[in-house]
Amino acid sequence: MSNQKKERPSIASLLRKLTMFTLTAFLLFRMEGGIATVADAIDRPAIESNLGAHSVLLSVTFVGDHFVAVGERGLILRSDDDGKSWHQLSSPVSVTLTGVSFFDDENGYAIGHGGIVLRTTNSGNDWKVQLNGLQLAEKLLQQAEKSKDEESIRQAKWLIADGPDKPFLDLLVLGRDHLVVVGAYGFAFESIDGGQTWASCMDRIDNPFGLHLYSIRKQGERILVAGEQGFVALSMDDGQSFETIETPYEGSFFTAQLLEQDGIVLAGLRGNTLVSDDNGQHWKDIKNPISSSIMASFIHSDGQVIMANQAGTLLGLRENRLVPLTRKRLPPLTNILEKANGSVLALSINGPVFIDVGDFK
Template sequence: MGNGRLALFYLIVFFCGRIDVSVAAVADAIDRPAIESNLGVHSVLLSVTSVGDHFIAVGERGLILRSDDDGKSWHQLSSPVSVTLTGVNFFDDENGYAIGHGGIVLRTTNGGKDWKIQLNGQQLAEKLLQQAEKSKDEESIRQATLLIADGPDKPFLDLLVLGRDHLVVVGAYGFAFESIDGGQTWVSWMEQIDNPFGLHLYSIRKQGERILVTGEQGFVALSIDNGQSFETIETPYEGSFFTAQLLGQNEIVLAGLRGNTLVSEDNGLYWKDIKNPISSSIMASFIHSDGQVIMANQAGTLLGLRENRLVPLTRKRLPPLTNVLEKANGSVLALSINGPVSIDVGDFK
């Protein structure tokens, strides 16, 4: 299977769950705690964050894993759901959130020891219907009614944690919602993000007052007023962007399907194409402490952005990578379809 098709396969299976996943199965999984297993460290993991002196990672079947020894070993934490979890982030050492399939939002207030369901897709649809009926907006009522009929089958794919009780989540079909009370109530951002075809939203990033949202079919939206309004940004590529970074005051980096990478130095007015020797989809990125943007792709390679090109940073072939994070010593913790992989600085070219 070629790199392009391989990337699409993993995206469909692990991010959107559209292969042999029924609404009934998702509905059951959002109410069923994750099964305890010693195979978690070898499973598909999709997101990782540092919390104090340890790491927490999430992935398929509701897995939540913790490492207390710099990623050398991992143990499973209890999880109230069995749906795939796609994102995790913390505000401080105690307060954090995880998101996933079925419109799931989980919250912890004790550093990840315990997680509680704050939202699922069925609850979200019901809340949207209540809001629509209150506003007497017929189109909103129609859409919310359809969501209830669909069932909780739509995944969240990325999140911003802006405070102990403040978060924004984005996901499939253009879903974008904000909560300022820890997930008790939600306000839609879908009105200010012009996405009439409901394109999937894969990433959301914030720097200062800028908030960037990227998604499928080249969709990019930028806010320069802290999310109050968004402008749709045109790009020369119509494929999906799975990850992005905001640099400086006006610089934007986009990367995604088939390794396509773009950089703008003027908030998206003009774009330049970045040369990439590997035509495999880029799934994740981060800004290293040395200022370099590092990306992870489905070919199992870490890439460094240097001027107008991407340079492979790893010598050995790794499994398809799904996420990446810098460790305290400057080395890298990567996630893959076969679990976490630690990459020492000495492995970089």
């Protein structure tokens, strides 16, 4: 693995990042009012509201015959009519939820700020807390003391003192009871029993400065992790080990895709997009007419990689350039998902947005 030569960001630098992301559509680091508020919010159920469908939503997935979306203030929403209307489901937390994914029609997980991991076993109708930031810090301290690693012990004690405000930012659901979560400060944890116990994956990823991890993707036995300051790590053995991949861009990558034939797509800050067809040995810089941060992507059923940015635009990856796919102006987008008819369900800072196939150029 190659070594990162950049210095760890200062506290002032991290605070500036937190402030910036609070203002962005994705709201990855939306402030919860201080450590005491976060500690309270991880135990406080979300307040019922009629404004859920007009709030900041950050992740959506298709479950059976309905959609489930999550977002700020612990919101969990469900749509039973193809995204036309939404109703709120009960949520045991009030922290911002950043990701949701299901293994099958019954079993799914949601993640968020405060080190939160939620689980449902009944299609999202009920959710239980499987992990929070307080429990996470204690687990890290127990593991560090068992290994007698003084630096790990010091870091774990710092986490306990600093409070449970560290967010998880993406998840990979590998089985009914098997999931991996990644997030701020290089956090990467795995559970094989549905979240009852957790093991750190951080010793497999060469990330000594704890750079934030925004995206995790899997294709075959390849697993890719992408994050801030151009950080990318790739596993070729189903996550048993990772190699740090050098990239020509040192800004944050918020989303990534693994393509067939050793392909990788990375996109993020200011619209910077890179493509490799040899697992990151060489990179091509993709031309983008819109210098707005790309926050989400997916691979359409027609094979095209589609991206969403903070300018409220859908972009299609075609050869060596990104092409705008939408004519009308949309609010800043946070996530996108293909619907059964090939159209796109997008999330925004104002709630869900339906994008018809007819809107594509």
